[in-house]
Amino acid sequence: xxxxxxxxxxxxxxxxxxxxxxxxxxxxxxxxxxxxxxxxxxxxxxxxxxxxxxxxxxxxxxxxxxxxxxxxxxxxxxxxxxxxxxxxxxxxxxxxxxxxxxxxxxxxxxxxxx
Amino acid sequence: xxxxxxxxxxxxxxxxxxxxxxxxxxxxxxxxxxxxxxxxxxxxxxxxxxxxxxxxxxxxxxxxxxxxxxxxxxxxxxxxxxxxxxxxxxxxxxxxxxxxxxxxxxxxxx
Numbered sequence: 001x002x003x004x005x006x007x008x009x010x011x012x013x014x015x016x017x018x019x020x021x022x023x024x025x026x027x028x029x030x031x032x033x034x035x036x037x038x039x040x041x042x043x044x045x046x047x048x049x050x051x052x053x054x055x056x057x058x059x060x061x062x063x064x065x066x067x068x069x070x071x072x073x074x075x076x077x078x079x080x081x082x083x084x085x086x087x088x089x090x091x092x093x094x095x096x097x098x099x100x101x102x103x104x105x106x107x108x109x110x111x112x113x114x
Numbered sequence: 115x116x117x118x119x120x121x122x123x124x125x126x127x128x129x130x131x132x133x134x135x136x137x138x139x140x141x142x143x144x145x146x147x148x149x150x151x152x153x154x155x156x157x158x159x160x161x162x163x164x165x166x167x168x169x170x171x172x173x174x175x176x177x178x179x180x181x182x183x184x185x186x187x188x189x190x191x192x193x194x195x196x197x198x199x200x201x202x203x204x205x206x207x208x209x210x211x212x213x214x215x216x217x218x219x220x221x222x223x224x
Contacts, residue, residue: 004157031210043158043200043214056211090158097210100146100165105158 003027004106006091012112013081020077021109023091031097032074034066037088049074050097086113116141118203120215127191128223135186135218137201146204147184148212149175153197191222
């Protein structure tokens with residue numbers, strides 16, 4: 001009974017393709033996040049949704065589009081993939097969007113763009 | 115601008131030695147600070163938060179607003195402490211946005 005799950009775990013694709021990464025949480029949390037971890041292990045927030053509403057939208061290219069069909073799911077769609085998109089993408093969730101809430105992370109999706 | 119700095123990319127100590135993982139932050143408001151840890155082949159998970167003032171697995175961290183630091187300490191390192199440690203700052207707008215440091219790999223040698 002995994003708390004935060006992501007699919008796929010690994011994704012290898014060519015430049016120019018469009019791909020999606022899915023995230024689901026079964027914790028009943030209201031808030032979900034997407035983070036990007038680069039090759040130097042630096043973690044950076046990309047997006048956050050609270051009850052299906054976008055609340056954080058960092059400066060990421062328009063090619064990245066999050067979608068939250070319900071509060072248990074937050075998917076990340078990436079258009080026209082570029083080499084620089086290669087990274088590990090982490091989904092996370094928290095009980096609420098407040099600054100004190102512990103965030104629970106998924107296992108990560110390693111995206112490799114060739 | 116909000117920023118979290120972890121100056122050491124790698125910290126290597128022997129078992130039983132004291133450990134201090136450094137974290138400095140730059141923030142204009144009242145910060146909420148956390149330490150997250152990622153053990154090998156496990157997920158990133160919360161280790162401790164400053165507001166709880168707790169000790170988890172023997173680790174403690176004190177917020178020093180004068181020095182803008184939140185160093186993580188443990189008096190006697192264990193091999194199972196080997197992991198990647200991230201210091202993180204929560205955004206003042208209450209969105210839950212976490213700003214992470216670059217991470218420090220702690221290696222505890224037998």
